[in-house]
Amino acid sequence: MIGEIPGVPVGQPYASRVLASEAKVHRPRIAGICGTKSAGAESIVLSGGYKDDEDLGDVIIYTGHGGQDGSGNQVSDQSLDDSGNAALVTSHLQGLPVRVIRGSKSESVYAPQSGYRYDGLYRVASYGSKLGIDGHLIWQFRMEAALGTPTPVIEADQLPVDSPRSDANAPVGNDTPDRASSNVQRIVRSSQVKNAVKRWHSDQCQVCGITIETPGGTYSEGAHIQALGRPHNGPDRTDNVLCLCPNCHVKLDTGAIVIEDSLTVIENGVAAGSLRTHPQHTLSLECIRSHRERWRR
DNA sequence: GGGCCCGCAGGG
DNA sequence: CCCTGCGGGCCC
16 A cells, blocks of 8 residues: 555554554565555665665655675665565656655664654655665665655654754644545556556557656656546546657647547647557547647637 | 574565 | 565574
């Protein structure tokens, strides 16, 4: 389950990994990353297992997994083929939220005094590779606190001796949790619809035919033909979604291209080829017409 | 404190 | 199935 776990507030402590696992907050009992390449990452744990990590509170530089010898030393290169790392790449490409759990063994001032603590949702802002402290290639993911995720409280005995407790360290609840979590669930649902379409087309743009290759795999965007929400109110279904490259996505959203009932693509008033199709991917003519109506001139 | 080994759930 | 992993307890 991606996003918040219902009934689990930000700041929720767990005495052990087993308890966090039973609460479904972070299911693996040992591994630091939970997730799959196809669905994205559910959650990560910062527990001091990788020395290249940096914890700045609302920003975390999180090291991917793999390449260690079992006692915390990096002895070989990490790879994006590793499932956890691939999962974080997917979360980045699709803008999906990741639950963050801090453990007491992390060196960070934001670490809990003991056990583990759920610290809310973060997004994978960017990622890249570099040579780690031990001289092997590592992949790192920049995690940024999502809107509504507070910077964690610095627990009392972590404060520098002279610094008074400030209001900034007062316990923080979750602002408008219901609305935030329903937004998250809507993003997740919508991304499942888009993923189905992208899989059918193997990330090849249905308009221009290109496939973008990245170190983390191929990339495409799921583009709604009839826009979601007011005033267009398009359905979030696969028959209202196209697999497009970012350029063609912009063109579709701005009316630079429209689509005829015959699936001919019209650009600058002239036919510019035919939409690529897939047998399992039926399209809604109603949505295509609605998009055309929107950009009639 | 470090080393070891027993774990099991997740993922491919 | 097999393999791995930001545990954890116990022993030294």
